[in-house]
Amino acid sequence: MSFLAGNTRVHLSAYSDDEKVDAKQLYYAIKKPIQDLATWVAPLNIDHYYFTFYITPSAKETHFHTEQFGGMASDNSSFFVLPRIKNAERFKKVLRRVACHEFLHLVTPYALHAENISRGALVGDQEMSQHLWLYEGVTEYFTLLFLAQHGYITEETFFEELGEKIGMMHQFPDVSLTKLSKEVFKPKHRKQYGNIYLKGAITAFALDMQLRYLQLDGAKVPSSLHQWILELRNQYGPEKSFSEEKFIAELSAIHPEISDYFEQYILDDKAPPYDFSLRMLGMEYHDLYVDEVGTYGYFFTLPDYKKGQLYFSKVKDNPLGVRNGDILSEINGTVIKTNNYKEHKHLLYDARPGDAIKVKVKRKNAAGEYRPVHLQAIAKLYKIRERFAIRPIPSAPAMTQQIRESLFK
């Protein structure tokens, strides 16, 4: 199967042991995002591109991050070994994510690379290029940014993934990205290979924000990392390499603060200034974030569309006193049916500690008849702990909202 993405014909083939996944399913998962991506980084300078997926059966979803799975790109193709994920929506998200990452390698390293990288072949046991921060770090960040800008993931997911990368990056010792790149196949650094996708991506994000900051400040710099990388790609291209040794000096020449950025966060081992970058967006990072919410207890409300009503199910301890099988008939005096439940659901589930609620249910008595029962409760305090979270700064300046909009535009 194939489709056109810009001027490039994209071919797709799939193999799976249990034949439950076919090329058609993959086709529908990645066609639109790859077409959007081709526009995002146009022009691609390549006539044909080949995706090959090998889908293994029965893998547990939790194994997804292990080394058995993943993708590999070369000049005009990429190859994936992935577990089949039962949840179709989740499977689609994983496919999109990995396909976009590998396809983005058509920008770098394919069309923006040093002379010592043999056109995108990123494996080998020789000394590696020092520019993995660009080949993998920028590619990983661009994947997230592209997906968020085009609505394939939400802004919340974008920040969730960024937060996870920041938290996981700090579990590795501080390391210079260029040094890690060069020595990534030596025993000392091998274990840190994964950090290229963490620190590399966060460094790219913070560099992007640095450019945006300088531009707001009136400096003559590219308006975003996306724009800058495409300019460089157009300047070099697949046939013309940049100098492995002189490239960072060349990039640093655009502005003293960019030079400083490369010095501190890419050549030296300092952690990227994500606090500053996030503050520009009205956000901040927390190693551990404790959210205090209110709750009326644990229960589900399931719709019965035929009768137009909702009933409680999977009920556990709850201060409200609802029971399994109760039919929800009123919330705070409003009659609730399946067709207006959506507007009132938050009263039941998104309470603040101390909020009050009155609920009327119909409950079956011993004789099998439904009788009205009036219930009420005050929401109890419930703490949700989240690691590596990025959250809005309360009362952030309005300016940050504008910057945030321009990032996701």
Ligand SMILES: [Zn+2]
């Ligand atoms: Zn990659």
